[in-house]
Amino acid sequence: QEQLEESGGGVVQPGRSLRLSCAASGFTASRFAMHWVRQAPGKGLEWVGVILYDGRNKHYADSVNGRFTISRDNSKNTVYLQMNSLRIDDSAVYHCAREATGADVWGKGTTVIVSS
Amino acid sequence: EIVLTQSPATLSLSPGERATLSCRASQSVSGYLAWFQLKPGQAPRLLIYDASNAAPGIPARFSGSGSETDFTLTISSLEPEDFAVYYCQQRSNWPVTFGQGTRLEIK
Numbered sequence: 001q002e003q004l005e006e007s008g009g010g011v012v013q014p015g016r017s018l019r020l021s022c023a024a025s026g027f028t029a030s031r032f033a034m035h036w037v038r039q040a041p042g043k044g045l046e047w048v049g050v051i052l053y054d055g056r057n058k059h060y061a062d063s064v065n066g067r068f069t070i071s072r073d074n075s076k077n078t079v080y081l082q083m084n085s086l087r088i089d090d091s092a093v094y095h096c097a098r099e100a101t102g103a104d105v106w107g108k109g110t111t112v113i114v115s116s
Numbered sequence: 117e118i119v120l121t122q123s124p125a126t127l128s129l130s131p132g133e134r135a136t137l138s139c140r141a142s143q144s145v146s147g148y149l150a151w152f153q154l155k156p157g158q159a160p161r162l163l164i165y166d167a168s169n170a171a172p173g174i175p176a177r178f179s180g181s182g183s184e185t186d187f188t189l190t191i192s193s194l195e196p197e198d199f200a201v202y203y204c205q206q207r208s209n210w211p212v213t214f215g216q217g218t219r220l221e222i223k
Contacts, residue, residue: 035212037160039154044201044203044214044215044216044217045152045154045160045203045205045214045217046214047205047211047212047213047214050212059210059211059212060211061211062117062211095159095160097160099207101165101166101169101171102150102162102164102165102166102169102171103150103152103160103162103205104162104165104171104172106159106160106161106162107159108158108159109159
């Protein structure tokens with residue numbers, strides 16, 4: 001069964017860093033583009049960024065560009081979201097998703113709370 | 117950035133009725149438009165990709181149509197489990213963007 005599982009969320013102070021992981025099972029993540037999408041409390045879905053299948057090309061939302069970095073470790077079948085200089089408005093549930101014909105496999109998400 | 121505008125913001129219908137949800141793009145997205153269903157505490161669920169293609173396992177009552185800037189998600193006969201929030205998403209241009217969502221609620 002094709003699955004994604006996020007981890008690494010928690011409570012962090014503004015300005016600090018956090019790294020989220022997205023572990024894939026049942027398929028080879030390196031063959032797909034992989035997205036990060038977040039949902040803040042009471043808000044809609046917001047795209048965060050993507051790493052393309054080649055692992056070199058990445059794109060980010062303006063709101064996180066320069067602060068967040070997506071990477072992948074093919075040996076672990078895992079994608080990462082490194083989040084630096086966190087702000088209160090980065091608080092959200094963070095999902096990873098596989099892009100095949102559409103974003104067809106999603107994880108349940110991990111919660112990040114940025115608070116002093 | 118391509119802005120997606122969904123309407124209505126809230127749709128109140130009864131089980132068995134037909135639901136029509138709209139998504140309008142600020143510029144052409146060709147056919148790279150997807151629809152997702154989101155329920156509290158769950159991962160988003162892909163319903164439709166590339167405007168009109170149903171994702172595997174999606175019931176036949178869900179259908180998508182449209183092109184360029186105007187798209188529609190239709191649920192032909194609402195089931196109780198269909199009441200949720202629906203989002204459109206474009207992947208034609210970076211950055212990928214979502215609409216603000218349509219809440220489908222029980223009347």
